[in-house]
Amino acid sequence: MNTYIETGTEGLDYILNGGFPVDSSILLEGAPGTGKTILGMQFLYHGAVNRNESGIYITFEEMPDQIYKEMQAFGWDIKKLEKENKLRVICMSPEVLLQQMKKPNGILEQIIKEIDCKRIVVDSLNLLHYGIDDQLKKRQSVYTLRNIFRKYEITSLLINEQMNRNDSEIPFSSYVVDGVIKLALEEQNTIYRKRTLEVLKMRGCRIQEGEHIYRITDSGMYLVPALSMFEDLAVTENQNNIPTGIPGLDNMLAGGIPRGTTFVLDTNSKANYKYITTSIIISRILAGEKVIMLMGSSMTYMELDHIFQLYGIELKQLVTNEEIYFIEHYDRYIPEGIQPAIIRVENLSNEEYKKVFRERLDNLVLDTIDNGQRWFIFYDLNTIVSLQGKDFINSYYTEITALINSWEMSMIALSNFTEIGKETSSFLERTSNGVFQTWVDGNYQYFQLKKSPQGNMSQPMLVENIPSKPFIRLV
16 A cells, blocks of 8 residues: 555655655645645546546535636546546535534545545635634544544545734644645745745655745646756766765765766865765775865875775875875875875966966876776865965866866865855856855754755755764764
8 A cells, every 4th residue: 555645746746755644634724825725626636537546625615616617727627527436526514514524424424435535625624613612622623524534544635724824823723633734925026926835744754844836837736846956967867976975965966976077065164074075085986986186274194094094995005006196285294105196286376287287187187088997086176265366266167177077077176155255156156067065053064965967956954973984974
């Protein structure tokens, strides 16, 4: 038996990771005009037409003919489904429904059995409770509805009209039901009105949090999940994704960082990015790629060696095997055994730097690429900014990314967007295939995927220290 039942709205199924839990009762609330009836009927129509699951629409206000006419605008022939015993539109008074719910084998239960109902929509709880002042009786009516639907393994949507948009009071029915979905219609930039859907609660279901924009189209409700973008097919098609070694990040990237892409990691001065970048670098080495690292002032070779050893990898052995090289901008101590991998570029003008860097890169990479060797570059842009200047980045980064893309190499560039300014950071974001961000706020460090070739983005994730590889967890 399926655990979830499809809602009929693809984007909603996505943020619910499959759909509504089977047999659940969902409260669908929103102000007038937000599309609650459309979502409810779309849920029933999809079940009847595409899943062979019969449904019932109970209305206390609108006559069936009016509903037939309104739904026909979306191409939904409700009358035809009623003739096929796949759908029932029932118009009755709240008093009759409450009476029949309490009566053994009442009208509602008879119809449920007759069509083998699996989906039901009640429109609305406001009218069901109209004239009832006793809160206990209101609660009991919702309990009765929920229990009848569970008895017959029916998944239900209970519509609730939100009369006051600013009303922050949580209705008692929110505690009784299994899930709560809120539809909203609000001004956006004073130019147009934005429709949003938010799942506030869903028992037994891992949800995509946040407000998601939806449209009411000629074919019903269409929802676009938040933090989603178009996939860059030119980059991701026929690409092998290399895992980062960090499970949470690999999930965001649909398996890992694609070969031949450039990412920027934006970090502030307090954030510890070293285990993030080291896990990615080691994963590329284990995937058979050779690595070039532009070492910044905040990372020493002894510290890098220590982190590599935590993964069971000897840095000096990588140097001996010609699997790793370092671009060195500073006149500092180099441990024994590391010197053969050092490419020195200190005290060079911008033009000299570009010339030397390109020549050394050509010597290292060109012949091996022809033999099928893959390369990965870790580039500390903070070092470039401090030594070569911010203006140098604006011209040089385009050159290096074009070169890397032509050689099908991959790169992560480290930067601090706050320090380099809005114009340069925007330039880096546009030029790169992907953008990560990690920062410290109070006592917590956060991580967010803000751009990717796969079109994925993420909510801010907590960075948790753990005692085993990769030594961090994204929560």
